[in-house]
Amino acid sequence: MIVAFDIIILVFLVIAAIISLSVKDLLAAAMVFGIYGFLICLLWAEMGAVDVAFTEATVGAGVSTVLIVATILNTRRKSTD
Amino acid sequence: METFFKEAVVPHFNFWIYVIIMMIGLWSVIAKNNLIKKLIGLSIFQTAILLLYVSLGVKEGATIPIIDHHAAELSLAGDAAAINPDAIANPVPHVLMLTAIVVGVATLGVALALCQVIYKDFGTLEEDEVLQKIKALHDDV
Amino acid sequence: MKAKIFASIAVAITGAVLLYAVTDFPNFGDPRSPANAGVEGGSPSASLYYIENTYRDTKVPNLVTAILADYRGYDTLFETVVIFTAGMAIFAILRVLRNENAPSAPSPDPEASNRTIDGDHHRIIVGITCRIAVPLVQIFALYVVAHGHHSPGGGFQGGVMLGASFILIALSGSLRDALARFSEASYIRLASIGILIYAGVAFLPLVFGRNFVDYGALKGLLGTDGEEMARSHGIFGVELGVAFTVMSIMFAIFANLSTRGRLKGGL
């Protein structure tokens, strides 16, 4: 646990969450959500939870982004807000 | 003000940020109009809770919860002090959250499948349009 | 607009209550907090027992794997069942079983040859690289499952990686390639087999007159020289079952979502 590293990642985390909820292009939102997953993975590796970080790297940044993209390509890409 | 900052904010800064992330997720679940946006907000809400749990098990100066080879041999030989619990992170929150992540992505898949069915039936994923169409459906009958 | 104002008020009230509660939390990184060391004057925390005795009980250095599959094995069994149920729910919601345009189906789709690596000029680079990468990913995933006792990893991580390797085949080539290697019948079968492996390994100790998920009773069956090694092998069997189920369900979710339940065409 390194406090400075912790603060930097947490600030980026808030920024990524706000961006992924405010862009109107859903494909971009899915990609920023993948970045959010990677940041969470870094945060967990830094906290000493290596198993959880490993799971998040495969699930959060890999599979869940792919699932959201698959749904967006089968429905509509633009959102009104 | 300064004492409040020193006593309430500094030792709990990460909990404050988790609450902020959680509020972002909650706000998007209530206020966003697009269903996929709502799902992304729900996932962000979920990660805030996972972060809260895992950070409860953090110990200052501790390493990862995998026992060193030498310490393991010593503890088998009967040396009770070989493994120092304060130097190893608390593994219980990790176990609980590890399964929660994988269950979370499976349930996200179910939610996305429901979104696709809604799109097939109503031709849109915007909440207000879907509600209008459901209302029109009831008015016809 | 009304929804946004209401949402802002609700979120502000919730956030204020939570931030007020946060001040009562133990400090971040405190090794003496109740979650880490138990209540002072009361009983010590369960995590202290796990840290001190897990290696002696199970001979598994990775505490997370040992607790996941042994001490909390009953919990993990039903987490796996939840994942299986999610896969079946997607099958029930999305899967289209009747053939919608059956009369015109036999004529081959002109775009179909364009979707494979050999037909589509644009997919050569990605396709060939993925052909090289997929076996490496799968070998690494099996390593993660099998080596979860000594390093980070285990059934969930390895299973998700195995599922992701099949998703990679579907994305780089076509879904038909992936389904030729891992068809719908086989992934549903394998998901059930995974649950059965887990439940079977957990049930076996009952035969020997011991408790559910008490793998130490398998000592005689496995021929190990102590109950600890029997528990270690029991953990491995459980992880294998978890890996099978998670792999199958991850690929099932992707295959159904990307084709709207038709399992034809794809992205």
Added chain:
Amino acid sequence: MILTILSVILIVSGLVFFFGAAVGLMRFPDFYSRMHAAGKGDTLSTLLVISGFALYQFRDIHDFSHDWPVLLVVLKLLAIVVFIYLTSPTSTSALADAGWEDGIDPVIEPGRENHLEDDCHRTPPSSPQP
């Protein structure tokens, strides 16, 4: 000592290339040159940084028969390098290809013609059917 200095040199030069890639990503005018900067800089700097780590690990080998687990760490690091060399250029190529299919035109100096149109024909954008 020599190994430490060598590894520090490798890591620092890798960071310099990373910095170049980041500056290129911010400053270049269009999508394709940005992809170029990111792909090239990323691949080379990852190689340099990770081989620096591998060299740094070699410091711990004093007695080979006892310290052979360190060699496994070095082999794992080198495997990461090989894998990144395989996948990073591929992903850059796939992204540039997707950008071309999506209709992004490169910024070309006025007076020159765009030869890309002759070599690669664009498939018409397919609209997702409801």
